[in-house]
Amino acid sequence: MSKLLHVSTSPHVLSKDSTHSIMLDVVLALIPAAAWGVYMFGYRAAIILALSMISAVACEYIWQKCMHLPITVNDYSALVTGLLLGMNLPSTVPYWLPVVGSAFAIIIVKQLFGGIGQNFMNPALAGRCFLLIAFAGLMTNFPSVDAVSTATPLAVLKNGGTQSLSDMFFGFTSGTIGEVSALLLLAGGIYLLVKKVITWEIPVIYIGVFAVFMILFGGHGFDVNYVLCEICGGGLMLGAFFMATDYVSSPITFKGRVVFAVCLGLLTGLIRVFSKSAEGVSYAIIFCNLLVPLIEKVTLPKAFGREGK
Known part of the structure; x- marks a missing residue:
């Protein structure tokens, strides 16, 4: 009988996936867009990405060493946080900025709440929003393809200008290191x-x-070029696939x-259309992260036989 029945705690169905393998897939998916950012913005982009990952x-x-906790850096979760944060920074920021952002993301948002699996919002985005609030001038200085500081494509659109959809799709525009190529982010x-690793919903x-x-509130009606430019810009692809x-x-x-x-x-649409900001993805995601407990309270199915109809 002991050979027929095996009693154990959950989970009862095991998977070959692990945190290590999942995070490695995320890194692999991000590499093309990150590499394109380095190609577009030069050696500074590579240094900022490296500093962000190493410091995270x-x-x-x-x-974990100081708190006598198990060391978990080999699961790659901190590496992914650092890579995402670095990809959300302009290549013009000083080299100390990604270090400060990574420290905030890892220590304040992740470790102080219990480490991996316990953080209440995405650490990389929390680090970016902290840097946006604390160092707004440094975080909004975007280089163009000719290394001259310029407005982002979404800022140009918001002020009534026009943008090349092909440039935004393939990545020949200004912006943060990892957000410029919608094509490579979509491929990732x-x-x-x-x-x-993720689901489509x-x-x-x-x-x-x-x-x-x-389409309804953007002020341009059913202008396909305008809507697609809004989708390709401002880190929407990066946020939708990799952080949300x-x-x-x-x-x-x-x-x-x-x-x-x-x-x-x-929320992203509200911020872009009705606020002074042309972006909105970062704030939308971290705000909705705070809503997750309420969303799950409403949508989580009840256990069989408990409060059922």
Whole structure:
């Protein structure tokens, strides 16, 4: 009988996936867009990405060592946080800025709340928003393809100008290091979908709801070129595929992910259309991260036999 029955705690169905393998897939998916940013903005972009990743890993290691906690830097989660943060920075920032941002993301947002699996919002975006608030001037100085400081494509659109959709799609525009090429970010997102690291609900519904919002309230009507430019710019692709889908800070149920994605699309549209900011993705995601407990309270299915109809 002991050979027939095996009693153990959950989970009862195991997977070959691990935090290490999942984070490695995310890194692989981000490499093309990050490499393009280095190609476009030069050696400074490479240094900023390296500093961001190294400082994120170092902060996690030092904190866990000082607090006598298990060392988890080999799961690559800190590396992904550092890479995402670096990709969300302009290549013009001073070299100390990614170090400060990584320290905030890892220590304040991640480790102080219990480490991996316990953070209440995406650490990389929290670090970026902290830097935007604390060092707004440094964080909004964007270089163009000729290394001259210029406005982002979305800022130009918001002020009534026009932008080349092909330049925004392929990545020949100003912006942060990792957001300029919508094509490579889309390719990375598709890779994660094929590998089943993420599911389709959040990125597809997020982008779809945002597109509908911009058609209705963007002031340009059903202008396909305008709507596609809005989708390709401002880190929407980066946020939709790589940060809004964060396992810890997004809902776990299908219904919850749908509600979450709808909220993201609406809030991003509200910020872009009705505020002075031309971006909105970062603030939309971290605000909706705070709504996740409420979303799951409503959408989480009840246990069988408990409060059922």
